[in-house]
Amino acid sequence: MRFIIQRDRLVQSVQDVMRAITSRTTIPILTGIKIMVTEEGVTLTGSDSDISIESFIPKEEDGNEIVEVIESGGIVLQARFFNDIIKKLPTDLVEIQVSNHLQTIIRSGQSEFNLNGLDPDEYPHLPQITEGNMFSIANDLFKTIVRQTVFAVSTSETRPILTGVNWQVENDKLTCVATDSYRLAMRKIQIETNNPAEYNIVIPGKSLSELSKILDDSKETVDIVITDNQVLFKSKNLLFLSRLLEGNYPNTSQLIPTHNKTEMIIDTKEFLQSIDRASLLARDGQNNVVKLSTLENNHIEISSNTPEIGKVIEQLKSKSIEGEDLKISFSPKYMMEALKVLEGTEMNIKFTGAMSPFIIQPTNDDSILQLILPVRTY
Amino acid sequence: MRFIIQRDRLVQSVQDVMRAITSRTTIPILTGIKIMVTEEGVTLTGSDSDISIESFIPKEEDGNEIVEVIESGGIVLQARFFNDIIKKLPTDLVEIQVSNHLQTIIRSGQSEFNLNGLDPDEYPHLPQITEGNMFSIANDLFKTIVRQTVFAVSTSETRPILTGVNWQVENDKLTCVATDSYRLAMRKIQIETNNPAEYNIVIPGKSLSELSKILDDSKETVDIVITDNQVLFKSKNLLFLSRLLEGNYPNTSQLIPTHNKTEMIIDTKEFLQSIDRASLLARDGQNNVVKLSTLENNHIEISSNTPEIGKVIEQLKSKSIEGEDLKISFSPKYMMEALKVLEGTEMNIKFTGAMSPFIIQPTNDDSILQLILPVRTY
Secondary structure, eight states: OEEEEEHHHHHHHHHHHHTTOOTTOSSGGGGEEEEEEOSSEEEEEEEOSSEEEEEEEESEETTEEOEEEEEOEEEEEEHHHHHHHHHTOSSSEEEEEEOGGGEEEEEETTEEEEEEOBOGGGSOOOOOOOOOSEEEEEHHHHHHHHHHHGGGSOOOTTSGGGGEEEEEEETTEEEEEEEOSSEEEEEEEEOEESSOOOEEEEEEHHHHHHHHHHSOSSSOEEEEEEOSSEEEEEETTEEEEEEOOOSOOOOOGGGSOSSOSEEEEEEHHHHHHHHHHHHHTTTTSSSOOEEEEEOSTTEEEEEEEETTTEEEEEEEEOSEEEESOOEEEEOHHHHHHHHHHOOSSEEEEEEOOTTSOEEEEETTOTTEEEEEOOBOOO | OEEEEEHHHHHHHHHHHHTTOOTTOSSGGGGEEEEEEETTEEEEEEEOSSEEEEEEEESEETTEEOEEEEEOEEEEEEHHHHHHHHHTOSSSEEEEEEOGGGEEEEEETTEEEEEEOBOGGGSOOOOOOOOOSEEEEEHHHHHHHHHHHGGGSOOOTTSGGGGEEEEEEETTEEEEEEEOSSEEEEEEEEOEESSOOOEEEEEEHHHHHHHHHHSOSSSOEEEEEEOSSEEEEEETTEEEEEEOOOSOOOOOGGGSOSSOSEEEEEEHHHHHHHHHHHHHTTTTSSSOOEEEEEOSTTEEEEEEEETTTEEEEEEEEOSEEEESOOEEEEOHHHHHHHHHHOOSSEEEEEEOOTTSOEEEEETTOTTEEEEEOOOOOO
16 A cells, blocks of 8 residues: 555544544554555545544545555554644655555655554444435534534433434424433424435434534535434545434423413523523522523513522513513523524523423524423422 | 722733632632722732732723722622623623622622622731832743743652742843753843842742733833742732742752763754654653654754554754764653744754753853753663
């Protein structure tokens, strides 16, 4: 194996596949990056068994030569060292050559590294996925729906299924739901599919977060192929394969209240900042809660109190309040996380009493829904 | 106590005095910020007993009103909460008022915080320093000399005196020396004093670092007053008081070799980058060393080797090499830290054999000197 490559392109691709690589693997070869060189270009692979990422660097792009292939072949190199080295090489071009006994030479300017490689034949084979049924989402929309749901997954392994995001595809509609059983985030979008298949899968939250970090904001799309226990995301020069979580995701639709007792419309940013301030005196408190009370004349009061430190009270004007008077307590953390992913300057909160879950949505947009369980303090 | 203040100025001053405040103090009131209000303005104080910082916010500056004093007085407020709160207040003006029983109200827009304060009379008195003998250094020069020396102080408490920087004042010259006994950093500057006093003190490295972070890059100066066990730094609206380290600082002048066997001139940046690359394969090695060897034709070779990972070799052209051939090993960390604070594009390294300390200086500038002990590997 021997090739010369533009350093910046190599650095970018290595950083992408590094997202799948962890040093805490029980399979030593998975701490490496697999590099395969063919006449077409260079393919880099990283994997931790749960997530596998393949990044392809074509020989040529838009008429510019990116890789000069001198000899095909492959090698596995320690990911951490390889990544650190190429980032610091002195010139724009890098030559990588495998000599006998897997010894790999990395040359750039007057600098020559000699790394001990591993046999690429010993690298685990990625599962093959037949690409029959698939649907596509634009990169930026994909990143948005992930951002609007993935923060609500559970971080506890007591119910592993809740560490994933539930994706349901039905009638050209994708519904994404995440919940840690204290709050729930839901986002619906229209998709275009080439088949009428229905899916109900649970994708690990970590997989969606990592893929979001790799995808650029361009107008490219992600093609999504779902199988029994894997999901494959394909973007330009990139394959991202994740295992699915096994088990039945709870039926969350019954959690969402269908009627309400108090409804208000508030400026999203003002409300977020007010909760943020109130949380300062809530974080050390026993309950870590912020209170919301309705007042006269469409005003609401946000307050919190930690006796040993102090208390905070502030009033906000809401655009409208309808229904019963209300005093309710909730976690400022859950509220702020939900508000931060809402799109739209105004939002609608619908309460069903102080003990029941309430829902938050942008006004005039029911494709996003955030649900929070209140904290009992009265 | 009651006053109205521009929020940005308050935030800046609070952040400055916060640098002296630690939550790990044994004196509970020192987790607070002391706020004293007089007809002249507002004085904030933070202290951890070792370092004390006072920041003064004048009532008026350049004709603009900064503070409106309604009633003089004082209070001590929990620093962490106070700092977090004022940063997030909704409007540009903040009103702070102490009501009965040390209860303190912070108002901004529709937001009202109520904090439990402490009695300012119970806050420790700062040592008073009579300002007889002093000298001055421009802010930017002060920050430079600190940056060029403080990285070399010891981080180990086995010889506490080495955790400080030795400042010697003699004949209008200030010499700053720091060493952890493996390397040494020295910087000399001319100063102007109003007296012929001589000083030989050791200032805790932490004090110098923190003060450097507070001083702005303006053309202001720091006035320095030295007493038996304290040093006072005065800058515009700022008092920074630090205890001195007790004990005798080792006589370091005898460590610096006065003649050499090999001398070379190298491009500072090229050399730094080369050491940086070589250090990638040195960090996990048993010795954590990089080797330097002289070659023919004014070339040098930088290399390192960790058998289980790999090795790196690269050649650099030096501008000149004089004297004996040399093979020497040293810590890449110490070398890089020394090179990063050298000013000048070219530097001079003077070696006195593979087992002796060597010195690094910018060419044509002997006001800076970096000394490193080699590592024995041959």
